Amino acid sequence: MANVPGGMATKNKKHFLGVPAPLGYVAGVGRGATGFTTRSDIGPARDANDVSDDRHAPPSKRKKQKDEDEEDEEDLNDSNYDEFSGYGGSLFSKDPYDKDDEEADAIYEAVDKRMDEKRKDYREKRLREELERYRQERPKIQQQFSDLKRCLVEVSDDDWRNIPEVGDARNKKMRNPRAEKFTPLPDSVLSRNLGGESSSTIDPASGLASAIPGTATGMLTPTGDLDLRKIGQARNSLMNVKLSQVSDSVSGQTVVDPKGYLTDLQSMIPTYGGDINDIKKARLLLKSVRETNPNHPPAWIASARLEEVTGKVQAARNLIMKGCEVNQKSEDLWLEAARLQPPDVARTVIAQAARQIPTSVRVWIKAAELETELKAKKKVFRKALEHIPNSVRLWKAAVELEEPDDARILLSRAVECCPTSVDLWLALARxxxxxxxxxxxxxxxxxxxxDRQIWTTAAKLEEANGNSHMVEKIIERAVMSLTSNGVEISRDQWFKEAVEAEKSGSVLTCQALIKSVIGHGVDDEDRKHTWMEDADTCANQGAIECARAIYAHALAAFPSKKSIWLRAAYFEKANGDRQTLENLLQRAVAHCPQSEVLWLMGAKSKWLAGDVPAARGILSLAFQANPNSEEIWLAAVKLESENNEYERAKRLLAKARGSAPTPRVMMKSAKLEWALQDTSTAMKLLEEGITKFPDYPKLWMMKGQIEEQLDKLDSAQASYNQGLKKCPNSIVLWTLLAALEEKRGHLTKARSVLEKGRLRNPGNGVLWVEAIRVELRAGMVAIANSMMAKALQECPTAGVLWAEAIFMEPRPSRKTKSVDALKKCEHDPIVLLAVSKLFWSEGKYQKCREWLNRVLKLDSDLGDAWAYYYKLETMQGTDESRADVMKRCIAAEPHHGEYWCKVSKNIENWKMPMDQILVDVAAHVPLPT
Known part of the structure; x- marks a missing residue:
């Protein structure tokens, strides 16, 4: 084997050695082993939809070239077994879902879609209603605070900047519970409080040595104690070393004073909060300015004030005195020096200033101010006048200190020295x-x-001494003299002078001034308009006599102008007394006998004063001047009926019907009989009036109301219907007929009547409001809200609709609705009244008063506003405020208003006085909720 070449060994190497195991391989599976996995094999938890990494994927199926039976044979291998789902594979050999099932599913899906479209509108409507009801019960935070967000417009920039920062309100433990703070104790505290006795050493065993920074065991004395004196000396040595390092090596002089550095720093910190470096820079700059130009006083003053700000008062005094030595003729420097010095030293300084600058008025006045005794002050001023005899300021100051006799002597000398001072001449004249x-x-x-003041003072002098005939002459001469001397006559200045004359009690002078300049610079065609504006301006300033003088001049220039007489009469009624008004009206009817209003005002003034015969006499004269005048006939009837002369009133009405048969005369005749409970005669008169004047709606109204009172509801309905045929534009007739049908229980007919009225009178908000209230009284809130939305679309500027809509909203959204109402109807008194009631419901009574005053300023004839105002003062005000509202209401004499007319137009209250009507209406108006 040793001889086998290396290549042969490589060739015989097994193919599976060094190769990674295939996927799904389990070692020993052929010998009956069972595979298992651990957490490290699985990895982190995954979602069911995550893509598998196939680390332990099931073994892939090998394609076998067998018949179909072998392919369909179930795989019962352990690797194909799952604990939960069992063996893998399909339960059925074929897919049961075929084309018929697919077609059926498509048909069912189409049917479901069609049925869903049918119910879609209903479902969406129901969803919207539920959502709207939910939002009303649980409004969003955004809706709840919408009014407050809108108020943010009124917040100014300063208010935004002054909003405080949100601090950390937690206590120390909550803010940093585990923090440990170590603050080194200074040796002065240790030496003063150690053991209650003064000591210069610290025992190392006590543990206090560790509290001193920089201490170590090696610094202890041989005796084992810590010497505090040596520590202090070492610190001072270290400070000296640091101060030596910043010395100027070029000049050899230290930039910083080592001894006074810390002292200066400590004296500067409490009095000045700025940067010390800035102070030093400013000091160097000012020093450079002083050295460059020592004769410049502002540099010395700025330097002194800089030292004063930084707490160095003595340095400031030294600097300013040095500046005074350099600039001995500068009064600003001397005055600044006097201000900085203590009072005793200041007198000496100002005395030096007076010697250096004897012609300085400011120096002498400062010298007088520094004196505490009156005698010394007088002495100073007399000394000053010796040097400056032509100073008006000094003369005035000196005169103010003297008694009248001495002051007269001084002023006689003053006008000689200052002959061009008007104030001194006038003071002497007084x-x-x-x-x-x-x-x-x-x-x-x-x-x-x-100067015109001298002339006006002369006129006031003559008036004060009873020479009234001289006043007008003096003013005329004044205009001529001033014009010849090139003085421009200004109407505004002379009118201002007239107002001042009136305030001082010189009425004749005031009138003469007005008369002399009222026509100056005014074109003939603009005289009437300009003079009326001048009268209004004077009246607004409280200058009653000036306005009266303007009216007198205008009436003299235009004696036949009825409008001027009327404005003058209303002015006297508001600002004068009864006598002046009657005198004016007597002159007015003499110049304008055809003016019925002037006759009636005179008769009413006599009647209110209790002089009924005089009122009858005025009306008889008015009859002669204006025969067959309806207004005068009715005024005479009212005078007699108010004074219980019913037979005379009936005779007057009979004469009026014979000579001047007008629909109003017929109506007043029937109303008098109705008030006297003679309904049969009243009905006859109404039938006669309807025959002659079928298009006068009030006759039909009264006929129907009398029939309602007599419980003849069918006849009343017929009367209203006939009246509507003749007068289809009468809104009151439509509302009366609808109220009658509702009273009889015919709710559908009432709706029909109001709908017909809206068709005949499109764009009328009153008919819409009546229809909405009918639905609300019937409990149909949803229908009422729908009608309100339609009404606001048709009548977007109807104030009665917006006022009703505000209180139909839930409480959280009323403010938003009121803002929308004010945008659409900014100057509608009914909307403003609704807003004031909204403030009342929120408990903001002062706001409610302000808005009620706005309503009454806009329309003082709205009786409901007076009633709410009186009720507010009754519940939340005082007796004085309630009496003031009563007085203003009687003067305004309101006639309109929903609740007001229910009381004032009631036939049982036909003689009720105005104050009683106000109290009664205030008791009936509902509280804002």
Whole structure:
């Protein structure tokens, strides 16, 4: 074997040696061995769908060239056996799924698809309803906070920047429970507190030596103790070495003072929080500026203030005093030096300044301020006036310290030294007697011919002393004199002067000023418009007499303008008393006898004052000037009926029907009989009125309401239907008929009536609201919501619809709905009232008040707003606020509103006063929920 060549050995080598085992090979399987696997063979857990790595895949089937019986023979080998599924292979030799089954499955699938399409709409609708109901019961967080997100628009940039950072609220143990902090103790604490006695050494056995950084056993003294003094000396030596290293090797001078470095640093830290390097740079720069230009005062002032900021007050004082020595004529330096010095030293400094700069007004005033006694102050000012006699500021300051007699003497000297100062002349005139004041003002006019204040002061002086006839002459001369001296007459300045004159109590001067300049620079065609604007501006500023003077001048220029008389009358009604109003109205009807409103205002003023005969007299004169006037007839009837003169009222109405038969006269006649419970006469009058005026809807309304009151529901229904044939555009008739049908239990008819009304009157929000409320009262909430959506599409700007929609929403989404309503109807009073009720329901009463005031400012005739306001003040306000609302409501005299009309239009309340109506309506309006 030894002679066998190596090549022969390689050739006879077995083919399986060194070759990896085939897949699925199990050693000894031919001898009855059973294969097994371990976790290391399987590897990590895999998903059922993962691709196998075929590490232990079952052995592949060898193709045998046998007949079909041998191929179909079941493989019962152990390698084909599984513990759970048994032997591999199919249970059946053939696939049972054929073409017939496939065709049947396709047919079934088509049928299922068709049935699914039929139910799809219903299923999706049901799913949407369930989702909507779920969202209403459990709104998203995004919906709950949508109003707060919308309020983020109002947050300013400063508010964003001032939002505090979120700190760590956890305690120390929670923040870092395992952290250990070691803080070295200074030797001063150890030496002061060691054993309660002062000691300069530490016993190594005590363990405190380890608390001192840099200590080791080799540093201990021969006695075994740690010497604290030596440690301190070593630290100072180390500091000296470090300071020596930063010395300037070129100049040989140290940049840093070793002794004062730490002291300066400690004195600087508490007073200044900035960077010390910046301070040093600024100090060097300012030093360079001072050395370059020592005669520049701002450099000295800046240097002193820098030292003051850093806490070196004495250095600042030294610097500023040095600057004063270099710049002895700079008042800024001297004033800064006086500010930095203590009071005693400051007086000395300011005295030096006065000697160096005797003509500086600021220095003398500072000197007076530093004095504590009044006598010393006066002495300083008199000394100052010797040096600067033409300083108005010094004269004013000196006069303020004197008594009236001494002040008059000083002012007489002051006007000689400062003849062009208007304030000094006027001050002297105020202190003088009447005769002397006239002389003073004449001299002032000679010295200052271009100032209007002297003229107006002269006019006020004459008015104060009873010379009323001189006031207008002085103002006229003032305009002429100022114009001749080249002074431009400005209407705004003169109007401002008139307002100031009124505030000071000089009414005649105010009126004269208005009269003199009201037409200045105004074109003839613009006079009326411009003057009315001026009157409104003065009234808004509280200048009542100025506005009254403007109206008087406008009425003198346009005596036949009814609009000006009316505006003046309303102004007197709001700002004047009854006498001034009646005087104005007497002049008004004399110039405009055909103006019914002016006659009626005069009669009402007399009636409210309790003078009924005078009111009758005014109305009789009005009849003469305006025969057959409906307004005057009805005013006379109301006057008699309110004063229980029913027979006189009936006779007046009979005359009116005979001479001026208008539908309103017929309606008022029937209403009076109805109020007096004579329904038969009222029905006769209504029949007569309907015959003459069939297209007047209020006659049909009253006829149906009387029949409803008499429980003749069929007749009422017929009356409403006939009225709607004649007046299909009357919204109230449609709502009355629908309410009657609902009252009779005919819900379907009520819906039909409202639908017909909407067809005849498209785009009307009131009919939509009535229809929605009918569904809500019937419990059909889903139908009501659907109708509301349609209504808002048809009437997107109807305020009554948006107001109703806000409170139909769930509480979390009402704010969002209110925002949408305000976008669509920003200036609708009903929407604003709904928003105020929303604030009330949330408990925001002050917000509710603000919005109610906005509603009343926009429409003071809305009675519901007054009722809600009064109810709010009754529940959440005070007696004063409630009385204020009552007073404002009586002055406004509202007539409209859903709840207001139910009370005020009730025939049983036809004589109820306004305050009682307000209380009654406030009791009936529902609380916002």
């Amino acid at each position: 202190l003088e007697t009447y005769e002397n004041a006239r002389k003073v003002l004449n001299k002032a006019r000679e010295n200052i011919p271009t």
